[in-house]
Amino acid sequence: MALRARALYDFNSENPGEVSVKENEILTLYSEQDIEGWFEGTNSKGERGLFPASYVEILRNDTYPDSRYANVPSGGFDGSYNPQSKQSHAYQQPSQGSDDDWDDEWDDSSTVADEPGTAGGRYHDFEGNGPSTYRVSTASMSRGNAQQAKSSATVSRNLNRFSTFVKSGGEAFVLGEASGFVKDGDKICVVMGQYGPEWQENPYPFTCTIDDPTKQTKFKGMKSYISYKLTPTHTQTQVNRRYKHFDWLYARLVEKFPVISVPHIPEKQATGRFEEDFISKRRKGLIWWMNHMTSHPVLARCDVFQHFLTCSSTDEKAWKQGKRKAEKDDMVGANFFLTISTPAAPLDFQEVESKIDGFKTFTKRMDDSTLQVNTTVNEFARKQISGFKKEYQKVGMSFKILSQAFEMDQQAYSAGLNQAISFTGDVYEAIGEYFAEQPNKDLDPIMDLLAVYQGHLTNYPDIIHVQKGALTKVKESQKHVEEGKMDRAQAEGIKERCNIISCATLAEIQHFHHIRVRDFKAQMQHYLQQQIAFFQKITGKLEEALQKYDNA
């Protein structure tokens, strides 16, 4: 019997080799094994091609053909279910292949067309609504889909929202199905702080610089890549890392930490990778990423990140060892929750629910407003670069034309004025340039900041979902107890584990607020300082021009 699958969502083919499928359409698969997240098969029209593996469920003996839970693991909730195998599958290809696969330069190969922003104009057209360099949250991919998406535009976030609770391991943990041996070094503490649960501070805080990247070659110059020099303050030893290493690390972290908002790494870009603009932009993105990594009490200390930061770039063997260890880490997903120790007093779930709901509303508002700020400053930057510059330069030009007309008068007493007006013209042309250069100094960093936070904001629906899933389980179990379907001890265990998830979630939210206040404060200060310097520079230029008239 042919292997069959049912489409869970509509998928519209966008590239050669893909086929479109409709929700509920029955498909024939050639293999149960996906190819980098894609299945090959035939749709009901008989068209043959690729479709995203995550868009379909494989039908085994036609189990659950009409189930609402169509995307639960094919094995159902039986004991053989292993959350880890489900969780990791999306990242299998890029991150768990042999080390030889790392030479497959998917990061470096050119298939994607030029993105806006690399060749000159970075901002929206003055009037139009062209594409933004920073993809905003509505178009962003779910963190869970970040690696699998070949045609990422069709994979929008939260399509699989329900399954997040399952996939993250949250459900398995709440139901008491997670088990593992927690070493002392893996212990993660949530403590009760002034404002509620918070992650225990990192006793050995550090930061890490990312120096200007250099272009490296291998295979006698056949292959080129960009190498970033990282220097963590706690080792003071420089290591070289490539984008694909960041990418691999990111995948490990997402897999390991279900309720931690792992900062997004800057987007991939296929063409123009060696252009200065792009390299500088990616570096800025990586600096932000690194800053959020080292600021996070849990992420900063985790083994895989430390391996990434400290393993010598030249010790191939040590690198592979650490890499394998990370990929075989047991304490991921459901088991991550096993490592968390909470404050003695359990939380009031009603209060937790209210806090989580408040935060949900907050993230929605913050998402909307950062989107608005992003659009506004993007336009503002664009106008400074085009319109403002043009206006000041037109004024400068007209002063120069006036001075040229005045030079027709050869009177000696006219010469000083003519020179002064001509200089004023130069000054206004320079001011035009200042306006055009300024966004790079003040608005771009704001957009970089917003991009980082827009990344976090796309993480939170999933995080909130995990906590809400746990709380639902608590309510269900209470009902089951009342109905006599569950014994009280089992329900109590669910409650305790929900408390762990809630503590972790609230600690993460608290951390988010802390870094948000820190980052936005710093960035607004930076912005205003730059603006002040900008207007002072203009004033200085104008004062220079004014002086020219003293002897005119």
Place this chain on the structure above:
Amino acid sequence: MALRARALYDFNSENPGEVSVKENEILTLYSEQDIEGWFEGTNSKGERGLFPASYVEILRNDTYPDSRYANVPSGGFDGSYNPQSKQSHAYQQPSQGSDDDWDDEWDDSSTVADEPGTAGGRYHDFEGNGPSTYRVSTASMSRGNAQQAKSSATVSRNLNRFSTFVKSGGEAFVLGEASGFVKDGDKICVVMGQYGPEWQENPYPFTCTIDDPTKQTKFKGMKSYISYKLTPTHTQTQVNRRYKHFDWLYARLVEKFPVISVPHIPEKQATGRFEEDFISKRRKGLIWWMNHMTSHPVLARCDVFQHFLTCSSTDEKAWKQGKRKAEKDDMVGANFFLTISTPAAPLDFQEVESKIDGFKTFTKRMDDSTLQVNTTVNEFARKQISGFKKEYQKVGMSFKILSQAFEMDQQAYSAGLNQAISFTGDVYEAIGEYFAEQPNKDLDPIMDLLAVYQGHLTNYPDIIHVQKGALTKVKESQKHVEEGKMDRAQAEGIKERCNIISCATLAEIQHFHHIRVRDFKAQMQHYLQQQIAFFQKITGKLEEALQKYDNA
């Protein structure tokens, strides 16, 4: 035999009651007497209506039907020709009526549609090419036609250029036909200065302030008018003058001084006359006008201007006496030149011609460039008021929206930042306002300056024409002498009188350059000072915002 006339130029009727005429067309007149500068008659197509008197020559016994000098006075060069009657006719109606006519409030009556600039928007539309508040020179009327033009748009400057030489009295003077008794007080000296001929400086220089005008009423409130309070520094006595008094004075000055560039008074405006914007704008225009009047060595000292400045506003009798005296002044037009005394050494006419040609080129270039500056600063002002303001306010608004979103987080440590961001939003909204308010402080004065000079630039073609006409007469007379048609003494007289006109013209040009350098220097300094203050104000606001983050 019907009274006939020949059209000197094309005239296209624009209003009911007018008829079009073609150059050289023979017309039938109903009366030799023009009606406010218009003849009534029939064209060759039999169409009946009005056409400008200055566009035709009356044919007496068909004298000169084909003459190149078709517009010389109808009496030819016989002794009966009185240049004054020709000169004065254009101003007869508005300015030489009885004193009772002054109550005919043509200045105050509403027939003209709203001009742009009174009701809100003063500047060009952001994108469009709407009308400018300042009419620029190409659309300006010739000073000689300022009063006669009923449909002024069709009477463009220099249509009658050839006749300017005649009408101004220049020709009559050069030909030795002017005569009059020059009193000592009427003497006007051209002296040889460092840069060539110049007007002898006013030994008693003064200035005159124009205070905020007040609205006055008469006839028990039936009539309202705006009264300007003038206080000359040499009398320190305030007099009240209305716009029509300025207008009357202007007509006297234009009539009297053929080669002096009388500054234009601000344009008339029928509606919105009592609106603050208009009153303030007219006052600024009158201040400029007054400044140019008191700066001019000849204009500042002339009797009619002194009468205007010093005659008590309450002494009706004295006013009328001075008014009649001015209107009966013999020393106008051709006779004005009689009052001029020149340096002992006559000018080299070749050098004069080259200087005049150079100045002609200069005025053309200056006209073009001031037009360009005017267009540019008008657009710049427009954009600051609309686009720039909008951009800064949008940024301000987006910061405020962000702070409102952040206020959803009730954490204590967030409050300071929220307030600071909200304040920053306010600051950017204020900066938007600053941009909108600024043109009034720095660009408007530049436009006012340009308007004054554009007025002067429309005067110069006529002034140059008079000098060139005189020079042509010299060349003709030399030819006549060579051909034995004129005796040497007569030619010598023409040469001497041409020297007087040339001295006066060059003195006027020199004066123009002096005030130009003075005014443009002062105005550019003022502009830059205002711009510096503007950017400092913005910087101050931003610093205020930055401080809010100190304790955030």
